[in-house]
Amino acid sequence: MFRGNHPTRVDEKGRLKLPAEFKRRVDELYGPQFFITSKDGRRAEIWPLKEWEKIEAQLARLSPMDPVRKKFLDVTNYYGQMVEMDAQGRLLLPQLLRESAKATGEVNVLGVQTMLEVVNAESFKAEMKGERDAVELTVSDLTALAEKTKVSE
Template identity: 30%
Template structure:
């Protein structure tokens, strides 16, 4: 199973919305698309979500298909399914890596996250996110500071695994 997007990267976005995809992320995208070996251009799905979402969430092609199957497995007509269909299935855009290892972000997606000259890539395991760097820094600082205040100065993030019985 593909899905080890880790680390952080920052790349320039050109006037046409082209941005290089980190090489290690491209390898994961290739592993997550069964047709990538034939085409040389791995597919992915960008979820741009609700209006308040400040980042783009990028799934491998297979990862998104699994997510869509999980949504389809919810009871037909249930509130959870309706919301997930609207926020994840309806507000998504399939695309592929271009021949130069770049992603072309259409203007509406760049406008949504206020992306101008630089994109910040945040690896999150099964997915990665694309942010305006300043927005990511502000959101990350707010979340981290609040969490650390609640946990104390000697907090070890690995201790969260203990809560899961791991």
């Protein structure tokens, strides 16, 4: 499970060095192969290949003619590339995605359970700021989450 926020940098060649905590987890569970993509062009998603293959297996159950399946694959393939981690623990972010997500210079690497997200540090903070000028969850956010995670009896 990936969790937490690790501010770091994407170097001038487009390489992201995985933060040590995340790299340790990758080494323990996954190995060096990844599929890096996005669903919206604003955040780079780093999927260990084993986790991405689970998504592909779910998609394979849908009809090839399903328009939602097709759109999902079109978008994730448009931004996506297979990447292998180098000996220094670096991943090359796809150029198209780096440009679209502004994933250059200072970035945040967020643990999102089975994958990592890379976001432009400045844009992310601006997006997450609430009414009190702080990164926060609102009462309505928490209420919605409680409803969605409620265990039915």
